[in-house]
Amino acid sequence: MRFAVLCPIPGYLKLNVHGSIRDGVGMFGGVLRSETGEWLWDFAGKCGNTSHLHAELMGVKVGLEKIVARGHLQVIIETDSSEAVNLVDGFPGENHPLLHLVMECKSLHKKVWSYSINHVSLVYNLLCAHKLAGIGHDVSSQEGSILFVDNHHTPLNLL
Numbered sequence: 111m112r113f114a115v116l117c118p119i120p121g122y123l124k125l126n127v128h129g130s131i132r133d134g135v136g137m138f139g140g141v142l143r144s145e146t147g148e149w150l151w152d153f154a155g156k157c158g159n160t161s162h163l164h165a166e167l168m169g170v171k172v173g174l175e176k177i178v179a180r181g182h183l184q185v186i187i188e189t190d191s192s193e194a195v196n197l198v199d200g201f202p203g204e205n206h207p208l209l210h211l212v213m214e215c216k217s218l219h220k221k222v223w224s225y226s227i228n229h230v231s232l233v234y235n236l237l238c239a240h241k242l243a244g245i246g247h248d249v250s251s252q253e254g255s256i257l258f259v260d261n262h263h264t265p266l267n268l269l
Contacts, residue, residue, distance in 0.1 A: 117143070117147045118143075118145055118186045122184045122185060122186050122224070123142055123143065123177070123184065123185045123186070124185070124186045124187075124188065125143075125173045125174075125177065125187045125188070126140060126141050126187075126188045127139070127140035127170050127173050127188070127189050128189065128190060129162060129163070129164070130162065131160075131161075134159055135159060136160035136164055137154070138157065138168045139154040142173065151176070153173065153176065155168070163193055167208060167211045167215060170194060170215050171214055171215050174218035174219060175218060177222060178218055183222060183223035184223060184225075186226050186228065188227075189227065197212045198212060198215050
């Protein structure tokens with residue numbers, strides 16, 4: 111099977127994120143690429159006993175935190191969770207169990223000059239973000255542990 115990296119529009123970076131559950135534990139991962147598709151950095155982490163949606167939103171939040179900290183101003187975020195996209199783009203309602211996390215994501219994306227979050231099929235996320243979420247299971251035994259890697263490496267190293 112061959113995969114192609116779909117580059118963002120010129121001037122933008124692309125963050126692909128994924129959250130998943132393994133053995134009842136939520137984990138997430140993501141990769142940031144340049145406008146040419148160059149791998150800039152990636153991350154993986156775990157968020158304890160939780161839902162798939164919570165893990166997905168943690169991936170969005172952690173990715174946005176690092177983007178803001180690095181001063182990147184234009185970003186496209188892709189996730190295979192349409193529910194996460196709808197929550198971050200809309201308003202979840204005051205009684206939603208993940209309201210606080212959604213509002214953190216909204217607060218972070220206001221610090222980025224130009225931003226969009228889009229739903230993509232799992233196939234597009236499978237190569238990197240999905241694999242990184244699986245790595246989150248092995249990061250540490252502690253909830254909230256996050257591993258950041260700033261090395262440039264090829265996605266094939268993850269397969």
